Amino acid sequence: MKWFEVFKQQWQDYHAGLQAVKIGDKSLLDLAAPLLLQNTTLVNPAQLRRSIGHMGGMHRLRRVLRDLQSGKQIKLGVLGGSISWGSAVERGTDDWFALLTAHLAAAFPAANVTGRNGCVPATPSSFMNMCLEQYLDEDVDLVFLEYAVNDGWDTHNVMKRKIYERLLRKVLSKPKHPAVILVQLPTVGMAYSSRHKDKTPFYKTVEDTYGSFAAYYDTPYLSMRNAIWRLAEHHHYQMNFTHFYGMSYDFVHPLEQGHRLIADMVLFAMQQALLDLQLHPWSVWDEEEAAAALPKPMYYGNWEEVNRLCTHGKAFEAVVTQSKGWQMVNEGDEFKPKFGYVTTQVGAELVITLNTTRRSAPELQRMNVQLAYLRSYTGLGMALVKCSGGCECQDTLVDGHHELRQSTIFLLRLYPTQAPACRISVTVQSESRSGGHKFKVTGVMANEFRSRGEHQHDEHEELNKEEWLGGVNKGEGELKERWGKAAAGALAAGSTSSSSSSGSGSSKSGSGPKASTD
Incomplete structure (x- = not known):
């Protein structure tokens, strides 16, 4: 069967399950309504569950959701490369961060939700580590980090991991103890046809390595690769990568449908955290954990500069x-x-x-x-x-x-x-x-x-x-x-800290789509 014949029913079943569970006189569907997905047509609930690599205690994210429900001002920020900057789509309108910001502002009208896109095309996390103050507000509440593409696929590069950790620590240490979500996107070559000589396999990415930071610092981590791989690479429900990237000029920078998927990955994760907040209300323990000092660096002596x-x-x-x-x-x-x-x-x-x-x-x-x-x-x-x-x-x-x-x-x-x-x-x-x-x-x-x-x-x-x-x-x-x-x-x-905004794939001169990223 094809995806459009199945996914609609799967989402109806998912919503029916939420409707059947009640807290007091309200169902989970009613309680989660502000964050129910608006854009999802290309993935089913199972694929979005697979996109969640780690959620952890969610104390900082639970605080942000609590503040949204209370009508407080919430500032969002995103740091990354050209994909999250908005390349290949209408920037500020169709990029995933703009979609997310607009959706949250509409879902929580009593709260003043604003977003700042601090992404810089053609730059790795090492650039942002040096220049963070210019691209992220000091009083930010929720930050998304998107660097799995730009930091390349060399999983043995210890210095890149150390620099990424320093950047993460600097963001987590901002005055309001912001929640941070790692948004990892497929690196160069992953969306190529399986017959392409420069096809990048599932494991050739730094996102799994960076996932250790999510576990260590207890920050949620989301993966577009995990969400779409079975559908796109193994053609479940007769799908392929063009369903998620469109006819992209390089199959690195997704078109509108890909950005809608990324926004829905984030919304789905926030929905899970919101449901968790309904089942386990905010407590003094959340307050303490959300404001707790950072542990020592995961890499010994790797203090932020x-x-x-x-x-x-x-x-x-x-x-x-x-x-x-x-x-x-x-x-x-x-x-x-x-x-x-x-x-x-x-x-x-x-x-x-x-x-x-x-x-x-x-x-x-x-x-x-x-x-x-x-x-x-x-x-x-x-x-x-x-x-x-x-x-x-x-x-x-x-x-x-x-x-x-x-x-x-x-x-x-x-x-x-x-x-x-x-x-x-x-x-x-x-x-x-x-x-x-x-x-x-x-x-x-x-x-x-x-x-x-x-x-x-x-x-x-x-x-x-x-x-x-x-x-x-x-x-x-x-x-x-x-x-x-x-x-x-x-x-x-x-090249000690460098990579491209479209990742660090192995496309050689004369083969594969161009990825001009300057």
């Missing part, structure tokens, strides 16, 4: 002190700007001047600085990054070229010594694997890592050993061989 600086786009101009041969240009449009300093001249030098003097734990001697630059598959060259002006850091040769057919912002992680006017220079080199010499720098971020007296690993070395996208960049060995020691860490160092 103190953010000091985040400049990108036009704001980046404020810290650039020399730009001869470079131009600040917008390679996007007014709706999706892509500002950055760009040059095609060999020898052109861009100089950024920062105060790298630490305000906390000065004995740690170094500041964590990340330089944001563009990588793409055509025309990009190499640049040498150095520190001077009283500060020191490892000279690093950065390659703007990669083989994946996507344009992505990467982060070069530097650990300069402390200085009031540290000069970071970016100089375009004559060497080029692509044949071109274009180089683009889009911003710089800085924060102060902490150890709180615990043993601190040499993270600079650890980060520079990290492989990018599971080691699929084939040019690394050739780069080391041709240009020596300075290049040895170029690809790995340059």
